[in-house]
Amino acid sequence: MGCDDEVLKIKKKLDKMTTSGSDQTQALDLLKVLQTLPINFQVLSKTRIGMTVNALRRASSDDDVISTAKQLIKNWKKFVPDKKEDEDKDNKEEKKKDKEEKKESKSGSNSNSNSNSSSSGSGSSKPTSFPPSAPPTTDALRLKCREMLTNALKCSELPDGIVDTPESLGEQIEEAIYQEYRNTDAAYKNRLRSRVYNLKDSKNPQLRENVLRGVISPKRLATMSSDEMASDEMKALREKFTKEAIDDHQLAVAQGTKTDLLKCGKCGQRDCTYNQMQTRSSDEPMTTFVLCNHCGNRWKFC
Incomplete structure (x- = not known):
């Protein structure tokens, strides 16, 4: 091993x-x-x-x-290379490369071919760097927020095929939120708390798995609304509640036509108001909404 x-x-x-x-x-x-x-x-x-x-x-x-x-x-x-030393090294290599190119440009086409091979050789010797990650920070609050996001991503067993460690993903999510607000005020804290809550939601494990597998990027998660982060079941339930609320509102406030031809099934009175709306395709009959003016009972029929 x-x-x-x-x-x-x-x-x-x-x-x-x-x-x-x-x-x-x-x-x-x-x-x-x-x-x-x-x-x-x-x-x-x-x-x-x-x-x-x-x-x-x-x-x-x-x-x-x-x-x-x-x-x-x-x-x-001690193993992590100093940034300044790396920059000095890169500058020296760049200057050396420029001198070689100027010298070889004077020696004709044969020298130009040698220059190309030399350039390709120097390009293959670049040092390996860390995987892309968020810039470090010394702010205690931001460090705590990164830890909260990491724990939320690690709240249960990690799925197969994760694109990065939970620690790195947590740092990237926090960095994206911080870059939007440029401070750690109430808006920043509220945005971060909502990410943590939704990632730890046991009824919506798909969100956490999508982030770990790279389906949802850290930057995308940082800006998603509550509706976008919700599970498919919750989205369907919210859509149902919204439709029912719209129907009830339209039934209550739309100007209708009074009639005594309709009988309320609740109180038995014939004091009703009705209106009709096209709720389905144009080739389907209109839906009739009825309101009992006596007891307030509402119903509909096609």
Whole structure:
């Protein structure tokens, strides 16, 4: 088993200990195993084990677990390349490439072909970077909101085919909401709470699975309305209630025609008002809405 597979196996066990509140007696042993593995920048980038260990550190009450987790994170930070150093390196490579191109442009067509091969070779040596993720933040409120979104995405067993870790998706959702409001005021908090509530809704598991599988992007989820996030069952129920409310309103307020030819089935009186509306296709008969002026009973017939 490769190092990546071993780290992912340990990550899965630590995630369960962190989110489900299960026994953490094996956590220290798993952290010690991580200390012995040859973890490098590529492994950290692919598995995102650092976020899992940090989450365990926050959730644990065991001093040994907390201390070991802190030490691991401190050691792994050394593998993350400094941004300034990367920029300096890129600038030097770019200047070197420009000089080579100018020199080769003077030597004719043969030199031009050599320049193309040199360019393709330098392009293949670019360092691997982390998967796309939200910019980091030190704001305590935003960090807490990211944690809430992550926990909502991890509230039950993860489905197959997820496009990214719940931690990364939670960060991206929070970042999209923050970019819309540019502050953490009441509107920002209300928007975030509604995402958390709908993701944790046991009656609407499809929303959470769609986000984890990439069907709904983090940016899309950040702007969806309550109706858009609702389950198919809830959407059908809301549509039914809306139609009934419209029918009742039209029946109550539309100007109708008084008649004594219709008898109320509730009170037996013949003091009624009716009107007709085309509620179906044009080749179908109109629907008659009747209101008893005596007792207020309403009914309809075709």
